Every structure is written in C-alpha cells, then in structure tokens.
Amino acid sequence: MRIHRRRGWEIPEREATPEHLSLNRRALMVAAGAGVMLSPAAQAQWFFGRSSASGDPWTRNPPDLPDLPPAMRNTRYQPGRDISSEREPVTYNNYYEFGSNKDVWPSALKMRTRPWTIKVDGMVEQPGEFDLDDLIRRIGLEERVYRLRCVEAWAMTVPWTGFPLSRLLEIVHPLASAKYVHFETAQKPEAMIGLRQSWYPWPYVEGCTIEEAGNELTFMPIGVYGKPLPAQNGGPFRVVFPWKYGFKSGKSVTRITLTDQRPKTFWETLQGSEYGFWANVNPEVPHPRWSQATERLIGSNERVPTRIFNGYGEFVASLYANLQSERLWT
Amino acid sequence: MKWAGWAMVGLAALLLVLNGFSGPLGALIFALDAPFLNTFQAGVQRHLSPELWNVLILPILESPSWLLPLVIAALFFVLARRKARGTG
Numbered sequence: 137m138r139i140h141r142r143r144g145w146e147i148p149e150r151e152a153t154p155e156h157l158s159l160n161r162r163a164l165m166v167a168a169g170a171g172v173m174l175s176p177a178a179q180a181q182w183f184f185g186r187s188s189a190s191g192d193p194w195t196r197n198p199p200d201l202p203d204l205p206p207a208m209r210n211t212r213y214q215p216g217r218d219i220s221s222e223r224e225p226v227t228y229n230n231y232y233e234f235g236s237n238k239d240v241w242p243s244a245l246k247m248r249t250r251p252w253t254i255k256v257d258g259m260v261e262q263p264g265e266f267d268l269d270d271l272i273r274r275i276g277l278e279e280r281v282y283r284l285r286c287v288e289a290w291a292m293t294v295p296w297t298g299f300p301l302s303r304l305l306e307i308v309h310p311l312a313s314a315k316y317v318h319f320e321t322a323q324k325p326e327a328m329i330g331l332r333q334s335w336y337p338w339p340y341v342e343g344c345t346i347e348e349a350g351n352e353l354t355f356m357p358i359g360v361y362g363k364p365l366p367a368q369n370g371g372p373f374r375v376v377f378p379w380k381y382g383f384k385s386g387k388s389v390t391r392i393t394l395t396d397q398r399p400k401t402f403w404e405t406l407q408g409s410e411y412g413f414w415a416n417v418n419p420e421v422p423h424p425r426w427s428q429a430t431e432r433l434i435g436s437n438e439r440v441p442t443r444i445f446n447g448y449g450e451f452v453a454s455l456y457a458n459l460q461s462e463r464l465w466t
Numbered sequence: 467m468k469w470a471g472w473a474m475v476g477l478a479a480l481l482l483v484l485n486g487f488s489g490p491l492g493a494l495i496f497a498l499d500a501p502f503l504n505t506f507q508a509g510v511q512r513h514l515s516p517e518l519w520n521v522l523i524l525p526i527l528e529s530p531s532w533l534l535p536l537v538i539a540a541l542f543f544v545l546a547r548r549k550a551r552g553t554g
Contacts, residue, residue, distance in 0.1 A: 235511055236519075237516040
C-alpha cells in the first residue's frame with residue numbers, strides 16, 4: 137500500500153488560492169509599492185479604475201446613436217464554424233491606441249463615434265469628405281459573417297454589417313495610376329491614452345494594394361451583430377481583410393488615400409520584421425512568438441488547424457500569383 | 467554608493483545633451499530599440515496590470531530622459547549619507 141505523508145508546506149488543492157485572485161494580489165503588492173510614488177488621484181485610479189469594466193460594452197457614444205438600418209445577410213461567404221457569442225468580440229480586443237491589454241473597451245467607449253466623416257482623396261477623380269450616415273444611406277448595407285484571425289493565434293467568427301470597399305471606390309473613381317490604398321485612423325487624445333506615447337508614428341496607418349482593396353471580400357463594417365460598431369471594435373467605421381491577420385484591418389478609419397506609393401504601416405515602423413505589409417494568414421509561416429499552425433477559438437478555447445488565407449484562398453489567392461518574391465506571409 | 471550617484475548624474479548630463487531638455491525617455495528608448503517598448507508594454511499590461519503601465523510607467527517614459535537618472539542619483543546620495551551615519 138502506498139502511504140502518502142503530507143509535508144508541512146503541502147495543502148489540499150481545494151485550499152489553494154485561485155490563480156486569478158493570486159494574480160490580483162500580486163498586482164496589489166506592486167500597487168502598494170508604487171503607491172508611495174503616486175498622487176492621491178493616481179492611487180485612486182490605480183485601485184478603482186478597473187471597476188469601470190463592469191459596464192455595458194454595447195454602450196453607445198453618443199447615447200442617442202440610432203439603430204442600424206436593416207441589412208440582409210450575404211450567404212455567399214460561409215464561415216464554416218459557429219458565430220462567436222455576442223460578448224466575446226466586444227470585450228476581447230486589440231486596439232493599441234487604448235492599450236495593449238484585451239479589455240480596453242471601457243476606455244474605448246469614451247470615444248464619441250458621431251459625427252464621423254471620412255475623407256477620400258489622393259489619386260481619384262472625385263475626392264470628397266463623406267458623412268458616415270450619408271454614406272450608409274447612399275451605398276446600403278449587408279451583413280457578412282467572416283472568420284477573424286489574429287496574428288496572436290486566436291480567432292473569432294463575427295457578423296459584420298457594412299459595405300464592400302469597392303462600392304466606395306466606385307463613388308470616387310480611382311485613377312489608373314493609383315496602386316495602393318492608405319488607411320488613416322482616428323486620433324482622439326481625450327480617450328486614447330496610447331497617443332501620449334509621442335515617439336510612435338501616429339496616426340495608425342494601414343495599407344493594401346488597389347487590387348486587394350477592390351477584392352470582393354474587402355469590407356467596411358459600420359456594425360456588428362446588427363448593432364452600431366462599438367469603438368473597441370473599430371467603430372464607427374473600419375476595414376476588414378478576412379484573409380489577413382487582424383492588425384491589417386485598421387479601426388476607426390477617418391481617411392482613405394489612393395496613391396502610387398506603398399504605405400509604410402504603423403507596425404512596419406515599430407516592428408517590421410514581425411508585422412509586414414502583406415500579412416496573409418499561413419499556417420506554415422510562424423511568427424517569432426506564435427506558431428500559426430493552429431488557432432484558439434475565443435469562447436470555447438478549442439484549438440483548430442489554421443487554413444491558408446484563413447480559408448479564403450478561392451477569393452484571394454490569385455491576387456498574389458505574381459508576387460512570390462514578396463514577404464506575403466509576414 | 468556615492469560613486470553610483472555621481473555616475474547617474476553623469477548619465478543625466480549626457481542624456482540632457484543627447485536628447486535635449488524636454489526629449490522624453492520613451493523617445494530615446496524608441497530611437498535605440500524600436501520594438502522594445504511595445505513588447506514591454508504588452509508584457510506589463512497583459513500579465514501584470516494595465517494601470518501599472520498607464521499610471522506609473524507611461525508618465526516616467528513621458529518625462530525628460532535626464533530626470534530618471536537624476537532621481538536615482540538622489541536616492542544613491544541619500545543611501546550613501548545614511549550608510550555614512552550608520553557606520554560613523
């Protein structure tokens with residue numbers, strides 16, 4: 137018979153402090169150490185600031201922001217997996233201007249999402265500045281369920297409401313000389329603490345080729361789950377490239393410029409070796425910190441194999457047929 | 467201990483010359499190693515506390531680059547003084 141003598145420091149598993157409490161306690165210890173260096177106001181923010189995370193991630197700003205007009209689901213794009221629960225995509229976000237943590241939504245909701253205008257300029261016949269609501273009325277809306285794949289190897293399935301970028305480009309008539317599209321995103325210092333890092337090349341800039349912009353998959357959401365797009369998801373107006381890693385899909389877009397110069401994106405400036413211009417999903421090309429072979433589904437935490445172009449190869453693979461010398465997967 | 471304080475004063479003076487009076491510490495670090503602060507921020511905000519970054523580290527990075535070594539120098543001088551008193 138095996139006799140297990142418990143040593144003095146051993147306790148039953150049920151008596152162990154849960155990990156999340158332990159981590160909170162660790163943060164508290166650090167806070168206590170830091171406390172002597174902080175002002176009373178800063179201490180209050182430190183200790184109580186997180187309590188704001190108990191609000192409603194769907195809170196509209198401004199509060200009287202109306203519901204979206206009805207939009208039919210486009211069934212051409214089948215995600216092949218369940219749609220993520222409504223809470224996951226609005227509470228688990230990457231939005232660098234608000235911070236590096238995932239629960240940035242309480243800060244993001246401080247950003248007003250109306251009025252909102254989008255400037256479209258550069259190599260187009262008819263440049264203009266468009267009010268977002270006018271644009272919605274002019275173009276009309278549809279819903280598309282896309283898989284969303286982050287370079288950090290997690291994924292969600294999200295029902296976006298919006299319109300294809302190609303419809304907006306039809307309005308401004310790109311010149312034949314336009315080769316790239318440059319997306320510039322909002323700078324709202326009153327809500328975006330990240331902008332205080334003045335050494336970064338704000339505003340956040342993303343880009344794609346004119347062919348990628350005109351691809352049928354390239355979508356400009358203004359809503360999610362049939363509701364106005366919250367700021368933490370890039371509201372009120374963003375771009376989505378479902379076959380690329382998520383950082384390519386710029387949030388809270390304010391300006392779209394057509395150009396013959398390849399844009400140098402925000403992440404290329406910060407860490408070009410890890411976050412390139414193309415960033416197409418490929419399970420066989422690992423990021424220095426994340427294998428891309430599988431992806432974790434947010435919500436269920438199930439791991440599933442990653443698919444090349446995030447499973448959208450039939451729509452986009454031809455775009456890259458003559459670009460094999462480029463770093464297409466970084 | 468005192469020599470460490472003077473070394474920090476020297477570093478502060480050097481940074482004042484190189485980075486200017488108001489050049490933030492963050493800008494200096496970014497110029498030396500662009501990816502570092504992003505990785506550091508992610509580590510702090512995701513694994514320790516978002517507020518640790520927002521309330522403590524970010525203000526230090528925003529401050530003039532010469533200030534932090536000067537504060538450390540002052541600490542070294544205080545410690546050296548206490549040590550001298552203790553052994554005296």
